[in-house]
Amino acid sequence: GIQVEQSPPDLILQEGANSTLRCNFSDSVNNLQWFHQNPWGQLINLFYIPSGTKQNGRLSATTVATERYSLLYISSSQTTDSGVYFCAVELNTDKLIFGTGTRLQVFP
Amino acid sequence: DAMVIQNPRYQVTQFGKPVTLSCSQTLNHNVMYWYQQKSSQAPKLLFHYYDKDFNNEADTPDNFQSRRPNTSFCFLDIRSPGLGDAAMYLCATSTGSYNEQFFGPGTRLTVL
Numbered sequence: 001g002i003q004v005e006q007s008p009p010d011l012i013l014q015e016g017a018n019s020t021l022r023c024n025f026s027d028s029v030n031n032l033q034w035f036h037q038n039p040w041g042q043l044i045n046l047f048y049i050p051s052g053t054k055q056n057g058r059l060s061a062t063t064v065a066t067e068r069y070s071l072l073y074i075s076s077s078q079t080t081d082s083g084v085y086f087c088a089v090e091l092n093t094d095k096l097i098f099g100t101g102t103r104l105q106v107f108p
Numbered sequence: 109d110a111m112v113i114q115n116p117r118y119q120v121t122q123f124g125k126p127v128t129l130s131c132s133q134t135l136n137h138n139v140m141y142w143y144q145q146k147s148s149q150a151p152k153l154l155f156h157y158y159d160k161d162f163n164n165e166a167d168t169p170d171n172f173q174s175r176r177p178n179t180s181f182c183f184l185d186i187r188s189p190g191l192g193d194a195a196m197y198l199c200a201t202s203t204g205s206y207n208e209q210f211f212g213p214g215t216r217l218t219v220l
Contacts, residue, residue: 030206041196043151043211050206086150094139094158094205098150 002027004089004099011104013077021072021102023087031090032063034072037101038083046072046085077106111135112212114199120218121189129184129215131199140182141209142174143198151198157182158204186217194219 003026013019023032034046047054047061049070054061058077063070070087084103088096113132121127131140139158143151155164157176171193173185186193199212 031208033208035211040213041145041198041216042213043198043200045208045210048208088209090206092205094141094156094163094202095153096141096200096209098152101150 002029002089002091002097004087004097006085006087006099006102008102009100011102013104013106015078015106015108017077017106018073018075019077019104021074021085021104023070023072023099025068025070025087025089025099027091028068029065029089029091031096032065032070033088033096034061034070035086035088036081036083037086043086074104077104079106079108082106112199112201112210114197114212114215116215117213118216118218120220121186122220123191124188127186127189127217129186129197129199129217131182131184131212132180133199133201133212134180135201135210136179137201137203137210138179139202139204140176141200141202142182142184143200145196145198145214147195154184189217189219191219193217 035043051065058075060073087099115130141156142154145151154168175183196214198214200209202209
């Protein structure tokens with residue numbers, strides 16, 4: 001089956017720093033989403049981005065489908081950015097397959 | 109605001125005592141999903157409904173069942189919970205293949 005690997009697995013930042021999270025997938029996909037899971041466990045949609053680049057405030061994402069990776073950029077990080085970031089991909093069904101996750105901690 | 113709602117947010121049950129988790133949506137989406145997420149792991153799909161069509165994952169234990177009485181509601185029934193079933197259970201919805209999925213806040217299940 002498809003492999004979805006995220007890096008780094010853990011990231012510790014000071015408030016104000018920038019970071020890049022990476023998602024690699026082993027097969028062609030029809031859908032890619034980025035989520036932030038907050039400390040209470042809720043998955044919050046960040047981007048629906050099967051290809052191209054999108055920006056939303058301090059966050060932006062780029063997916064290069066032909067090279068099978070996606071990047072999530074976080075600029076000027078804040079303590080509220082802490083949590084786990086997941087990418088998830090969909091092949092040719094209704095099912096999302098989640099990546100391994102990146103745990104981000106932002107300290108003041 | 110349109111949303112996905114899960115009740116209860118926290119559920120405690122005893123080993124072997126049946127439990128039902130509830131999900132409702134105001135998005136009027138065709139597809140509803142149930143995921144299980146154990147500590148420090150990624151969410152794992154248990155099953156999903158496309159309208160009334162039920163799709164079970166091959167590795168979902170028989171102990172887990174689901175009902176979707178109408179478009180808005182979907183239930184997860186755990187017939188005889190074991191200690192290994194303690195997890196966060198996440199409900200999600202979408203309009204169909206290749207479309208964005210939206211998640212509820214989850215129900216954290218504890219099995220004593």
